Amino acid sequence: MLKLKYHSDLIECGTDEAGRGCLAGPVTAAAVILKDDFKNEILNDSKKLSEKNRDLLRILIEKDAISYAVSHVMMEEIDKINILNASILGMHRSIKQLKTIPEHIAVDGNKFKPYLKIPHQCIIKGDGKYLNIAAASILAKTARDEFMAKIHEEYPMYNWKQNKGYPTKQHREAIEKYGITKYHRKSFRLLPEQLNLDI
Structure with a gap:
């Protein structure tokens, strides 16, 4: 079983995001x-x-957590501020919504910007080390998958239900065949031939 949290004697929130490498849809934190x-043995x-x-696990976490929050950062914002900043913004928004103010923030990955004056720790592959970060990764992933399944109904030809x-x-x-939609991230290189161009 993973360790509960990084700082055992503080009120700590774990935070993570999903969908950073996608061509369409929000990044969700x-x-x-x-x-x-x-x-939890499985988490x-x-x-x-x-x-x-x-x-x-999503049902269990939502039922048992002291507090949790999920935020989508939409495509327009991603295109404006870039995906790394959008991921961090999503984490900040989620932390802000928590009913309990954390004394410490455990962050999945190696990049974060200070939130208020709360100390934080970046942990590479933290979602495979600490339960609170793993729980955040579950909530971010399931909420994002739900969003992608919903917009799949609008544009089924991209098969977002499966590829997310x-x-x-x-x-x-x-x-290539249908062009892009309002859900595509325009700042991302969307087609193979774009990958060789310096846009």
């Missing part, structure tokens, strides 16, 4: 404060779990 007696980095387990907006061969082919 979550922040979670777990109870000190929270335990891990959302990428290592089946969809079924992620959905089950990631740059699969099929997704790039659909962009």
Whole structure:
């Protein structure tokens, strides 16, 4: 089982995002404060779990967490401020929505900007080390997948229900054939031939 949190004697939230490498849809971030007696054998980095387990864990986390919040940062904002800044903005927005103010923030990855004056720690692959970051990764991933399934109904030809907006061969082919939608990130290199150009 993963460790509960990085700082054992402080009220700590874990934060993570999903959808950073996608061509379409928002980047989604979550922040979670777990109870000190929270335990779960299955909870891990959302990428290592089946969809079924992620959905089950989402219900459990939402029921048991002291506080949690999820934020989408939409395509227009991503295009304006870039994906790294959008990811951090999403984490900040989620932390801001928590009903309990954390004394420490455990961040998945190696980049973050200070939030208020709350100390933070960046942890590479933190979602595979700490339960609170793993819980945030589950909430971010499931909320984003839900969003992508919803917009799939509007534009089924891109098959977002399955590829979630990631740059699969099929997704790039659909962009080539049908062009882009309001859900595509215009600042991203969307087609193979763009990858060789310095745009």
